[in-house]
Amino acid sequence: MTDTAPLCAPSPHPADLAAIRATLEEALALQQAGNLAAAEPRYRRVIEAGYRVAEVRPILAGIMAVRGHLPAALALWDAVLADDPGNPVALHEQGLINGRLGRSADAIAMLRASFAADPENAVTANNLAVMLADAGERSEALEMFARALALQPGNLHIEHQIRRLSAELVPFWHIPMLNDARRNGAFEAAIIAAVAAAGPDARVLDIGTGSGLLSMMAARAGASAITACEVVPVIADTARAIIADNGYADRIAVHTALSSALEVGRELDARADILVSEILSSDLLTEKVIDTFEDAHARLLKDDAIVIPRAAAAIGCLVESPVLADYVFVDRVSGFDVSRFGALGPQKLPIHGTMTDWTRLSDDVELVRIDLTQRRHDSDLQTLDIRVTADGTAAGIVQWMHVDLAEGISFDNHPDGYCDGGWLQVLHPFPAPIAVRAGDVLRLAVGHDRVTLIVRPLDLAAGGALLQAA
Ligand SMILES: C[S@@+](CC[C@H](N)C(=O)[O-])C[C@H]1O[C@@H](n2cnc3c(N)ncnc32)[C@H](O)[C@@H]1O
Incomplete structure (x- = not known):
């Protein structure tokens, strides 16, 4: 018999019954003693004799799986399913085996089918959740862990997985951002x-x-028809609950969707008069701000809609910092030249401006400004001359944001005065440290590719980045 062939099950001859029963007893005893290798052929003989096949096949399939003979185990579970289509145990075990074989789509399909057949089974719900999480389907995994927990309230393992996955799905900065009273106050004033x-x-x-x-905030300001969207399902679900807790569920509809999936005539009954959207990242644009605002202007907003924020700028200054230099440059280590690894260093490094030791080598300069009321944006690259104000070794540009929310209402996370919010400052390191003197002018290329900021010394290789002081 090959490893993968299903076992056939003829009826036992009555004369052989006693011998087969004895074989089964032996197999059970061997299995109990942990001798699976010896139990396995005995179980096979029992099945071949057609004796208690429905009970013995799952036992043998389990042994084959434990012993690592996965195709054979799958074939045995196939035989179980041929006799009993939809058997939840067989589907569950096939799911786990497919998972071990790296066939995650099959594993998920079988575990789903098993859970559909046995929806009270917390183990299946848990295993399906684990498989979904491993396959990167984290939102669905979270839902499934929640169902497993509902079936096994208080299960600490499941609770831990829910916390772990939620933390993966919800970036850490949400809470400090929510506790940032200055940010909140500025947005509320504009709203x-x-x-x-x-x-x-x-x-x-x-x-x-x-x-x-x-x-x-918009509801509290008196707005009666508010459409909100949030792409992360667990966040959107939580928003709906928070809005209901605060008594605004009748005025705010939260859709679990990207804004690009919203449509006038469906989620919005007409184009909106006011857009409020805080999707700015520490380096300004990474959360697809430009695509999102352009799409909103094109499809979701009235031509004269009020847009909050109406502009956002990246501001920065030249910095020296031995601490930051050690994060972004490398040269000789333990006597070896590993300087090539410097090319793999971070292109941007989030830093906590007030906690990191750094020295300013220039005044503050505007690097990039995006007018968010504009309907279209091209990528942009300009030269920017920065006047050096102190001697030192420049590691790069530390950048922060200035957000223009409405007439007379703005917000910034300037590193001198912002220490406990959701946004960090960002070091845009140079390819290598640059020695500068007060009075020099450092020429940079600055701009954006619509998603990320570009901050580079110009012509560094040709030595053209630095215009020496006279
Ligand atoms: C920085 S948080 C701000 C949350 C909230 N507006 C506030 O100010 O407290 C941005 C949120 O927008 C969501 N998001 C970003 N772009 C989105 C888009 N185009 N459509 C829907 N949700 C989006 C992210 O998942 C994240 O939860």
Whole structure:
């Protein structure tokens, strides 16, 4: 018999019954004693004799799986399923075996089928969740862990997995961002001004609602029709619950979707009068700000819609910092030249401006400014001359944001005065440290490719980055 052939099951001859029973007893005893290798052929003989096949096949399949004979185990479970289609145990075990074989799509399909057949089974729910998480389907995995926990309340392992996955799905900065009173106050002031200007019937669109905070601010300011979207399902579910907790569920509809999936005539009954969207990352654009705002202007907003924020700029200064230099440059280590590894260093390094030791070598300069009321943006690259104000070795540019929310209302995370918010400052390292003197001018290329900032010394190889002081 080959490793993969299913066992056939003829009826036992009555004369052989006693011998077969004895073989089964032996197999069970051997298995109990941990001698699976000896138990296996005995179980096979029992099945070949057609004796208690429905009970023995799953036992033998389990042994084959434990002993690593996975195709044979699958074939045995196939035989179980041929006799009993939809058998949840067989589907569950086939799911696990396919998982071990790296066939995650098959594994998930079988575990799904098993759970559909036995929806009270917490083990299947848990294993399906694990398989989904391993396959990168984290939101669905989280839902499935929640179902497993509902079936086994208080199970610490499942609770731990839920915490772990939630933390993977929800970036750490959400909580410090929510606790950033200065940020919140600036957004609320702009929202109050917008609702006052556009009136309570104005339709408000909140892209990337997170906890629902900005939508609730709009509701508190008097807006009666607020459509919010949030792409991360667990965050969107939480926003709906928070909005209900605060009594605004009748005025705010949260859709679990990317803004690009929203449509007027479906999620929005008409184009919105006010857009509020805080999807700015520490380096300004990484959360696809430009694509998102362009799409909103094109499809979801009135031509004269009030846009909050209306502009955002990246500001920066030249810095020296031995601490940061050790994060981004490498040369000789333990007597070896490993300088080539420097090319693999970070292109941007989030830093905590007030906690990291760094020295300013220039005044603050605007690197990039994006007018978010504009309907179209091209990628951009300009030269920028930075006047050096102190002698030192420049590691790069430390950058932060200035957000223009409305007339007279702005917010920034300038490193001198911002220490406990969701945004960090970002070091844009140079390819190598540059020695500078007060009065020099450092020529940079600055701009963006619509998603990331570009900050590079110009013509460094040709020595053209630095215009020496006279
Ligand atoms: C920086 S948080 C801000 C949350 C909330 N608006 C606040 O200010 O407290 C941005 C949120 O927007 C979501 N997001 C980003 N781009 C989105 C888009 N185009 N459509 C829907 N959600 C988006 C992210 O998942 C994240 O939860």
